[in-house]
Amino acid sequence: MSVSDNSAHALGAPEPSPKNGRTERLNVEQASYAYSTSAQFAPTFTLTATSFQARESELVAILGPNASGKSTLLRLITGTIAPLTGRVELDGEETSRLDVRTRAQRIAVVHQESPVVYPALAGDFVLQGRHPYGRALRFASREDIEIAHHALAQVGADHLAGRIIGELSGGEKQRVILARALAQKPRLILLDEPTLHLDIGAQVELLERLRQLAKENRYAVVVVTHELALAAEFADQVVLLHHGRCLRVGTPAVVYQRELLEQVFEAPLEVEIGPAGRPRVNLRARRGGDTT
Amino acid sequence: MRPLTVQRVLWTCGGLAVVLMACVLLSLKLGAVPISITDLVVNLGRLAIGQSDQLPTEYRLIVFDLRLPRILLGILVGAALSVSGASFQATLRNRLADPYILGVSSGAALGAILALGVAPQFAFITPIGAFLGAVATIAAVYFLGRREGELDSATLLLGGVISASFLTAIIMFLMTTLAGRDLRGAVFWMMGDLSTPVPASLRWIFIVGLFAGIGAIYTTAADLNLLLTGEREAIHLGVEVTRVKMVVYISASLLTALAVSASGQIGYVGLLVPHAVRRVFGSDYRILIPASAFGGAIAIVLADTLARTVAAPTELPVGAMTAMAGAPVFIYLLRRGMR
Numbered sequence: 287m288s289v290s291d292n293s294a295h296a297l298g299a300p301e302p303s304p305k306n307g308r309t310e311r312l313n314v315e316q317a318s319y320a321y322s323t324s325a326q327f328a329p330t331f332t333l334t335a336t337s338f339q340a341r342e343s344e345l346v347a348i349l350g351p352n353a354s355g356k357s358t359l360l361r362l363i364t365g366t367i368a369p370l371t372g373r374v375e376l377d378g379e380e381t382s383r384l385d386v387r388t389r390a391q392r393i394a395v396v397h398q399e400s401p402v403v404y405p406a407l408a409g410d411f412v413l414q415g416r417h418p419y420g421r422a423l424r425f426a427s428r429e430d431i432e433i434a435h436h437a438l439a440q441v442g443a444d445h446l447a448g449r450i451i452g453e454l455s456g457g458e459k460q461r462v463i464l465a466r467a468l469a470q471k472p473r474l475i476l477l478d479e480p481t482l483h484l485d486i487g488a489q490v491e492l493l494e495r496l497r498q499l500a501k502e503n504r505y506a507v508v509v510v511t512h513e514l515a516l517a518a519e520f521a522d523q524v525v526l527l528h529h530g531r532c533l534r535v536g537t538p539a540v541v542y543q544r545e546l547l548e549q550v551f552e553a554p555l556e557v558e559i560g561p562a563g564r565p566r567v568n569l570r571a572r573r574g575g576d577t578t
Numbered sequence: 579m580r581p582l583t584v585q586r587v588l589w590t591c592g593g594l595a596v597v598l599m600a601c602v603l604l605s606l607k608l609g610a611v612p613i614s615i616t617d618l619v620v621n622l623g624r625l626a627i628g629q630s631d632q633l634p635t636e637y638r639l640i641v642f643d644l645r646l647p648r649i650l651l652g653i654l655v656g657a658a659l660s661v662s663g664a665s666f667q668a669t670l671r672n673r674l675a676d677p678y679i680l681g682v683s684s685g686a687a688l689g690a691i692l693a694l695g696v697a698p699q700f701a702f703i704t705p706i707g708a709f710l711g712a713v714a715t716i717a718a719v720y721f722l723g724r725r726e727g728e729l730d731s732a733t734l735l736l737g738g739v740i741s742a743s744f745l746t747a748i749i750m751f752l753m754t755t756l757a758g759r760d761l762r763g764a765v766f767w768m769m770g771d772l773s774t775p776v777p778a779s780l781r782w783i784f785i786v787g788l789f790a791g792i793g794a795i796y797t798t799a800a801d802l803n804l805l806l807t808g809e810r811e812a813i814h815l816g817v818e819v820t821r822v823k824m825v826v827y828i829s830a831s832l833l834t835a836l837a838v839s840a841s842g843q844i845g846y847v848g849l850l851v852p853h854a855v856r857r858v859f860g861s862d863y864r865i866l867i868p869a870s871a872f873g874g875a876i877a878i879v880l881a882d883t884l885a886r887t888v889a890a891p892t893e894l895p896v897g898a899m900t901a902m903a904g905a906p907v908f909i910y911l912l913r914r915g916m917r
Contacts, residue, residue, distance in 0.1 A: 366813065390816030397811065406861070413581055414804060418816030423864050424800040426581040448580075470815070 309377075311506035312340040312474055316372035317362050333358045335372060336532035338525045340474070340506040345497055347517035348510045349541075350527035351551055356510045359527065360478055363508060365389050376474055390418035394467035396477045408454065408462045409447035412437055415469025437468035440502075441495060457488035464492075468499070475500075477509045481516060489513070493520040514551070514567045518542060526550065538565050582862050590865055594872035598653070601876050605652075605883040606645050610891050613641065647775045652882045652896075653875040654788055655772065655841045656851075658833035660874025663848015664855075664866055665795045665826045666716075668802035670723070672731050673853070674911055677712075677834040678845035680734075681741030685715025686831075686838035687767045688745050688752075695756050701777045705787070708835035715741060716827055762842075770844035770897030772882050784836055791833040792871055798822045799863040806861075844878070844897040846904020851877050853907065 315337050320329035333355040340346045350356050361367045362374050365381030374381050376392055384392070394415070415437065416430040426434075438444045441461040451459060460480065467475055477496070481489040493509075493516055500507045511517055517524055517538065524541040526534045528550040534541045542565035544557045554570040607613050621641070624632055633642070659677060666675040666682075677683045689711020693703040719741050723734025746768070753764045762774070776784055801822045804812040809819050837844070851873040852866060859865050881899040888894060 364814065386813060386818050387816040390814060393814070395814040407580075410581060410862075414807075414815055417800065417804060420800065422797065422800070425584055425864070431581060 308341040308343060310339050311342050311344075311377060312346075312363065312508065313373070313375045313378075314338050314359075314363065315375070317359075317369035317374050318371045319358050319362055319367060319369055321358075331355070331358070331530060333362075333527075333530045334532070336525070336527075337372075338523065338532075338535045340508060340523070342473075342504040342506055343501045344522045345493075345500055345507045345509065345520060346523045346525060347521035348508060348525045348527065349512065349514070349517045349521075351512055353529075354527040354550075355530040355532075356512075356527055357478070358530075359525075360395075360476060360508075360510050363474075363476060364393055364395055387418050390470060392472055393474045393476060394470040394472035396463055396467050396475065396480055398479045398482050406451055407447070408443070408449050408451055409434065409438070411451055411462055412447075412465045412469050415466040418470060433471070434465075434469050437465040438462070440468055440499060441465045456483050457485075457491070460484060460488065460492060461495075464495075468503075472505065474506045474508065477507070479510055479512070481511065481513055489516060496520070514542075514547065514555075518565045518567060539563060542567065582860075582864055587865050587868060590859060591868050591872060594869060594876070598872055598876050598879070601879045601883075602649055602653075605649050605879050606641055608883055608887050609640070609645060610886075611640055613637075648772050648882065649879055651772050651776060651840060652878040654784060655837040655844060656847060656874035656876070656878030657792065657871040658788055658837040658874070659844060659847040660851040660855075660870040660877070661792050661795060661848075661867055662830040662833040662837075664852035664863070664870045665798075665802065665830045666848070667852060668805050668863060669823050669826045670720075670729060670734060671806060671808070672729075672734060674731075674735055674849065674908060675738075676846060676849035677830070677837075678742070678843060678847075679849065679908070680716065680719050680738035681745060682712045682715050682719070682738075682831065682834050683838050683843040683845070684742040684745035684749070685711040686835045687711070687843055688749055689714075689835070690839045691749060691752055691761055691767065694761055695752065695759060698760065701780055702783065705780070705783065705835055705839040708839040709832055712831035712835045712838070713828065715745070716831055720827075765895060766842045768843060768897070769895035770842040770900075771895050772841050772878075773893065774841075776840050784840060787832060787836050791829040791836070792867070794825055794829040795833075796864075796867050798825050799867055802826070802863040842895075842897065844900055846900050846908065847874055847877060849911075850900070850904050850907055853911065 316335040317337070318333055318335045320332045322329040336359060338346065348356050348359055362369055363381065365374070365384055368382035381389065381393065412434040413426050413430060416426065416433065417424060420430070435444065435447070438447055441464050443458065443461045443465055446454065446458055446462060451462065454462065480492060484492065496507050496509070497520055499505065509517075509521070521538055523536065524538050525532060526541050526546070533546065533550065539559065542557050544555060547557065547567065548555050556568040556570045558566050560566045603615065603618060606618055607615055618641070621633055621637060625642070663676040666677065666680060667673050686708040689707040689709070690704045692711075693707025697703045719734065719737045722737030722741070723729055725733050749767055750764065753761060765771070766774070801812065801817045804815050804817050805819065805822065812819055852870045855866055855869045855873045859869050877900075878896065882896045885894040885896045885899045
């Protein structure tokens with residue numbers, strides 16, 4: 287069984303939707319990439335041409351199992367690698383051509399885990415988000431401190447400013463890391479598996495907060511995840527990746543086709559449409575008598 | 579939120595400068611010939627107002643020709659080694675990094691010895707040889723310390739220790755085969771010694787090199803704070819990682835080379851001092867670097883004073899003092915890190 291390539295859909299004219307009128311922030315157009323150990327050998331991993339757009343205030347989920355090309359796509363978006371073909375643009379500028387400092391003013395990246403080697407106070411950690419704006423030794427200006435405070439308040443963590451990061455709970459730490467990203471005053475926030483070490487309550491809280499922040503600050507938010515249920519519930523758009531191919535781009539309702547998801551995630555699944563029009567995914571236990 | 583301010587950095591440096599002055603006075607006073615503090619202050623005052631001809635001769639010999647140059651050299655070496663260690667710790671993300679443990683000091687010593695052997699008539703060749711030796715060693719150890727593309731803490735330290743051992747063997751080989759030449763002896767290079775003053779023609783090179791090296795590293799202090807969190811993180815926060823690492827590796831190699839070519843290998847200073855400074859003043863590199871410079875100067879002045887007085891009139895090599903204090907701290911930090 288093969289799944290049709292969806293590049294035509296992704297490339298097509300902007301679909302008429304309630305989001306119309308919002309500025310397009312991120313434009314990934316036919317971007318591809320290949321890793322190889324050396325020029326003589328065939329590439330060890332390839333991400334074939336992938337296209338999607340993210341508008342301001344929109345939350346896009348890049349969804350796929352392990353080794354599907356999510357991290358590669360993330361690196362293409364951050365501009366740390368340049369696409370072999372195609373383009374990745376943020377507000378019309380190619381991200382890989384921006385200098386490191388400008389890129390950090392426009393794109394904030396939140397990784398699964400930020401190891402903290404030396405103990406640092408959460409407040410100081412958030413102030414690091416002002417680094418791309420500072421000069422030389424970057425002693426915090428009054429404005430920097432205000433922005434950092436505001437960022438902490440936005441994630442509901444003002445009270446954590448004086449705490450040592452190593453002593454925070456997983457959810458608290460995640461909020462502080464997100465606050466640092468907000469202090470960068472970015473146009474695009476990228477999160478790499480942000481829910482990995484969180485319990486379900488903290489996961490839902492984080493994603494709700496991300497939606498809210500995207501709306502208030504008109505960020506585009508891109509979340510890389512393998513959590514089917516969370517992406518269905520919170521994403522405006524889903525980019526589905528499998529073995530380095532972009533299989534489908536669209537709203538969760540469009541992407542969440544049972545056969546497609548079963549093939550990608552290699553698990554028996556049930557997809558139903560919930561009351562809000564968002565799909566729900568359930569695991570279908572493989573029991574005797576089930577012949578599908 | 580209580581972010582670091584320029585004032586706090588300056589106050590800290592001021593305070594440490596006062597402590598350093600006190601240590602210098604103490605070191606001038608103590609020794610085989612004890613001298614009273616009052617005499618010292620009076621005569622230092624005379625020197626300061628340009629009446630050096632009024633100093634008693636014997637006094638001038640002991641205090642100003644023997645002890646003071648040695649103390650000034652100790653300040654230079656201590657500051658250089660501590661800042662070098664602190665900055666290696668950030669770029670290698672390893673708080674056990676130290677020019678001695680990484681083998682950089684041995685590389686510098688070998689470079690200096692080769693330079694001395696090849697062109698003994700040119701004094702300025704020695705620090706240049708030391709610098710080249712230091713740069714080559716840190717590059718080699720950096721690549722030895724990588725596993726699957728990532729810097730691995732234990733592998734890096736092992737790579738450093740093994741490199742040091744290898745380079746030391748070559749030094750011993752040279753010392754034996756070139757026995758006829760004036761290479762300052764194995765103990766000088768292995769254990770460190772502050773008793774040989776820097777040749778007058780090199781003094782300015784050393785002072786300018788020290789300030790240039792520390793200054794260059796200090797310009798990257800804010801970036802080093804972020805590098806500690808990881809290179810990927812630092813890039814996403816706008817740090818030009820490659821440039822910062824180049825600045826640090828070259829400057830730290832320069833500082834190590836200056837220290838080693840003037841005083842041999844004095845170990846563990848770059849480990850002990852930044853560790854102590856971190857405990858007292860926190861781990862922000864904007865305060866850690868200047869405070870380590872002062873702290874290193876204080877540590878070496880005190881260690882050398884001990885080395886001169888403990889077994890007086892015999893002198894111990896100052897590196898023996900620092901190693902006796904440093905090795906246990908290394909073990910302690912290593913074991914704490916393992917948990």
